[in-house]
Amino acid sequence: MDGLRRERLWRAVTERAGGEWPEAGWVKVVCSAAGELTGVDGAAVSLRTEENRQELVASTDVWASGLEELQFTVGDGPAVEAYATRGPVLVGDLTVEEQRWPGFADGAAAVGVRAVFAFPLQVGAILVGTLCLYRRAPEPLIGDALSDALILAEIATTAMVSDLGHTDGRPKAPWAHVDAEGYYDDVNIATGMLAAGLGISLGEALLRLRAHAFSHQIPITEVARLVKDRQLRFDTSTDP
Template identity: 55%
Template sequence: MDGRRRERLWRLLSERAPGGSGWAGVVVALVVAELGVEGAAITVRTASRVQDLAAASDDWTAALEELQYTVGEGPGVEAFETGGPVLVEDLRADHDRWPGLTDSALPSGVAAAFAFPMQAGAIRLGTLSLYRRQTGELSADELADALVLADLATTALLTDSSGAEPASAEAHEGYYDDVNVATGMLATELRVSLEDALLRLRAHAFSNHLPLTEVARAIVLRQLRLDAPPD
């Protein structure tokens, strides 16, 4: 990894840090400013596909990350599973790769996506995702910067998790807490596994064109009931 490139990006990151918004939030803001993309997000992921949104540059980006969680596919999911970058310069051309994602994401205006795994040693922690409204690949310099920033994002995530400054209280709130609670409720009520409960939650959200978090919240508040399918 280019030491001078890393030093430059770390300096820029440190200069932005006094804003007090949490290191993860500072990283995604820097990504948008430096890499010519419209959106960036840091998402924590696990092998069982549980995830949480650590930081997003805006609501548009957060919605794209949530959509990947809802349909269970996309560049972020693939980057985490393979351990390598997933670079998609034209989502429309890759429709067959992730049909559930592209059918729902393209109307929002996204045209290209780039996802990078975040790792600490052999442990995979999540992904740094970048989104553009125009098609086109990352330049050689942008790609090199993105790889460094994915590494810095890992440090940011671990720093925020430890409670070190400048992390804010909001950085520790679980974006998908309602999804986790709703999944547990469904598993108990329908007497199915947590995996099956999450699958039904996702299916309902996707088929009704609703955010997964909105469906989960309705279940937690007992405003929505998903009955078991007939045998």
């Protein structure tokens, strides 16, 4: 049964690519398919490392990418937990479990999220990222939808590996190039600037950026751009 389900989902993904190698990469196609096939309102795939580095690879829309950024800003949330625990995190009603990730729950509620489902992306024993599904209605992901989501997470992992470069000569996806512009590039630059300016570690500098973004309720990417453009300064080692 799983074999037939996997074949059906692979076919659904490849049909969305029109039978061609997708210029934006396979992860983008899988992400869009996951949003449609599981009956949720948004989906996003993020590349993650154990050093708490994160990069948004694909999303269905600005709403979903904003929710990934929210998790990056507060440093917590369902995708963060799914990566840390190596298992799915399924929350059918976020208001019931709002104390699980208070920072994320408040921000998510403000933009209409009521349910969220996160899945780790894993190649053998190596974790490479997460697939996160977002829903505006408080409704669990069960039955066929859950089975599809689990397999789509596997397909997303395969897509990520394919996007990084194929042995048959296929080019890398745009997001996979070393010199590609990353979603959080400004954050990385601002973190380095802050660390150098205050004489603190990169980890502490990132915490300062996150604290400022959270306390002022603005995206961390916006805070980073202000720091990079020298429109925002952290003048002391205790300035949030």
